[in-house]
Amino acid sequence: MTNKISGGDYQPCAKMREYEIKIRERLTEKRYEHVCAVRHCAAELAKIHGLDRENAELAGLLHDYARDMDPEQLLAIGRSRNLITCKVEEQFPILLHGPVGAALVEEELGVAEVQVLEAVALHTVAGPAIGRLAQMIYIADLIAAGRDFPGVDYLRSLAVTNLRQALPACIASSIRCCLERGRLIHPQTIEAWNYYSIERKE
Ligand SMILES: [Fe+2]
Numbered sequence: 001m002t003n004k005i006s007g008g009d010y011q012p013c014a015k016m017r018e019y020e021i022k023i024r025e026r027l028t029e030k031r032y033e034h035v036c037a038v039r040h041c042a043a044e045l046a047k048i049h050g051l052d053r054e055n056a057e058l059a060g061l062l063h064d065y066a067r068d069m070d071p072e073q074l075l076a077i078g079r080s081r082n083l084i085t086c087k088v089e090e091q092f093p094i095l096l097h098g099p100v101g102a103a104l105v106e107e108e109l110g111v112a113e114v115q116v117l118e119a120v121a122l123h124t125v126a127g128p129a130i131g132r133l134a135q136m137i138y139i140a141d142l143i144a145a146g147r148d149f150p151g152v153d154y155l156r157s158l159a160v161t162n163l164r165q166a167l168p169a170c171i172a173s174s175i176r177c178c179l180e181r182g183r184l185i186h187p188q189t190i191e192a193w194n195y196y197s198i199e200r201k202e
Pocket residue numbers: 063064067097123124
């Protein structure tokens with residue numbers, strides 16, 4: 001997948017420009033490059049698969065809003081807003097940057113689109129029966145320009161040709177990566193794998 005958005009008549013709205021500035025202030029330069037890559041990838045996938053492009057760009061731009069926060073901060077916000085769902089998150093608070101980011105973009109930026117908030121919240125761990133935008137952002141986060149791991153090109157081609165198959169393939173890749181590194185696996189990711197791998201076979 002290229003890092004270009006084709007169909008050049010699209011102009012980001014003023015709100016999006018305001019978000020770009022806010023995101024840039026919160027993230028390291030490298031992380032900002034990553035969110036831009038995810039935004040471009042999401043826009044391209046939205047065009048191919050008929051999803052709303054503005055929401056795709058918005059979710060791509062905002063998905064790592066809380067990614068550069070300290071683990072202690074993530075835990076404190078997660079606890080204060082009842083966002084913690086399991087012990088894995090207590091042990092690896094970085095997993096909370098999705099749900100915490102969704103809470104913060106709603107509160108601090110006034111983002112109200114439910115699909116966008118879901119996509120931000122679930123982009124790291126996924127989950128069963130998630131919306132199409134959330135599926136696409138989960139995939140885009142994994143395959144956007146700058147990602148480099150064995151099998152990423154296969155996932156990129158699958159995302160273009162068959163989003164439904166790309167999701168369980170991306171979930172499997174994430175789980176494999178956790179296993180190889182001896183990391184815990186979030187229960188929602190396992191649920192997502194069971195849900196989407198069964199759906200794929202039906
Ligand atoms: Fe993230």
